[in-house]
Amino acid sequence: MAGALGLGLLLALLPVVSASMPGTVVRLNKAALSYVSEIGKGPLQRALQVTVPYFLDRSGEVLQPTRIQILNVHVPQFHLKFIADFGIRLSAAANFTFKIFRVPEPLELTLAVELLADARVAQSSIGTPVISTSYCFPLLGRSSDFDDSNSTSRALLVPVQEHIKAVLSNKLCLSVASLVQELNVHLGTLIGLNPVGPESQIRYTMISAPTITSDYISLDISAVLFLLGKPIVLPRDATRFVLPQHVRTEDTMATVGLSQHLFDSALLLLQKAGALNLDITGQLGSDDNLLNTSMLGLLIPEVARQFPEPMPVVLKVRLGATPVATLHPNNATLRLQPFVEVLAVASNSAFHSLFSLDVVVDLSLQLSVSRAKLQGTTSVLGDIRLKVASSNVGVIDTDQVHALTGSVFEEPLLKHLNALLGIGIALPSVVNLHYVTPEVSVYEGYVVISSGLFYLH
Known part of the structure; x- marks a missing residue:
């Protein structure tokens, strides 16, 4: 597997699963090739360390087998570039000892080799990227020996060199092909599910053959979210997401475009899973949470009449409506419309419904990336808006209730929501691949992550 890591990082962000929306686009740029070229030298050197069979000396009356061992392979140059509408070209210079x-006495010699290979990048039948070697050619240079004092060894040198060159001509390309096959196995792991929550997952899939230019490789990706094993499907269709060409990518390794549809699906999943629901319970004698019947009784006389003794009050926050994310240039917002039922705890520990509220909360959404996850943090924009939905305690002055419930509602809601968004949602990636110094930009209807890459060995 180590040999696959070099070229593997070329497509380390390629995702996998189902062929529909929501849309994600991944571009790997020339800067990614430069990074792979640097870290790929080690795996390539190990792959080229082939076994050379014994040389049989036929110059005498008896065959003399001679053992030959590769002491070292050094790759001083390793270069990758995109081939438009095809894949990737590999060129490397290697020095064999x-x-x-x-x-x-044993004899040492060196041999310089230039290796050229073309690899096609396509889409497999299961929605994973697949690479195949279509062309490979090793150009063998002249060899030189380190010790010319032994005439017997020198007489043997020419046929030994020919033997070595014949072996390398055959085995080096087989090693490259084997490296590519290891890579395909590695890329196949992208089809696995990544957890979003205790009962939810996300899975990525290529939905078409990659677009390859001389500057980048671009992949259209489908992201499917699952809850209890069932896919999350939005009640409306979405057009195919296209990452605009004006998004600058030249100076970054990877560019990931996330569509509005992906955010809508993620929020629908959270709503269906009940993850956004919470209970806020008041405590008697607490300075931090004033939710009790005594405080409400000062504002609503009927509460004081029904509960002459102070009892805790519970806010049951339930999101029947799906949260809405809005993406505008440099501005992401989130709207929650929870239904809040205000309950008093009676002396027998039963809950008694006092009234219920329709609430609208607008939040600023700040997005960030940690390792290979998209995370969010929210803060309240403006005032939380309350409207009485029902009441078992007579007429309620919304403004007065807002002053009490709003203050104890806002902080727990933000804490709960930010804890959920802080868990993050997995971005297209492979195991041990991290996004480095990512920048998140918000555009009209989509989000772009521009990032470096780091593979943790």
Whole structure:
């Protein structure tokens, strides 16, 4: 698997699963190729360390087997570039050091090799990226020995060199092909589910063949969210998401575009899972939470009449309506419309409904990326708006209730919501791949993440 990591990072952000919306676009740019070229030298060197079979010396009356060992492979140059409408071209320079175990003394020689290979990038039948080697050619240079004092060894040198070159001509391309196959196995792991919550997951899939230019490779991705094993489907259709060309990508390794549809699906999942619901319970004698019947009784006489002794009050916050995310240039907002039932705890521990509220909360949404997850933080925009939906305690002055319930409602709601958004949602990635110094930009109807990459070995 180590050999796959070099080229593997080329497509490390390629996602996997179902062929519909919501839309995600991943672009890997020239800067990603430069990074892969640097960290890929080690895996390539190990892949090229092939086994050389014994050389059979036929110059005498008896065949003399001679063992040959590759002592070292050094790759000083490794370069990758995009081939438009095809895939990736690999070019590398490698220096081989061999040891020839010849009596009376072993002999060392070096051989310079230039390696050229073209790899096609396509879409597999299961929605994963697949790479295949279509062309490979090793150009073998002249060899040189380190010790020319032994005439017997020198007489053997020419046929040994030819033997080595014949072996390398055959085995080096097989090693590259094997490296690519390991890579395909590695990329196949992208089809696994990534947890979003205790009972929810997200899975990515390529929905079409990649678009490849001389500057980048771009992949259209479907992201499917699951709750209890069932896909989340929005009640409306969405057009296919296209990452606009004006989004600058030249100076970053990876560019990930996330559509409005993805945010809508994620919020629908949270709403269906009940993750946004919460109970806020008042405590008697608490300075931090004034939710009790005595405080409400000062504003609503009927509450004081029904509960002459102070009892705790509970706010049951339920989101029947799906939260709405709005994406405008440099501005992401979130609207929640919870239904809040105000309950008093009676002396027998039963709940007694006092009244209920329709609430509208507008929030500023700040997005960030940690490792390979998109996270969010919210803060309240303006005033929380309350409207009495029903009452078992007579007429209620909304303004007065707002002053009490609003203050004890806002902080727990934000704490709960930010804890959920802080868990994050997995972005397209592979195991051990992290986003480095990511920048999140909000546009009209979509979000763009521009980031470097780091593979943790």
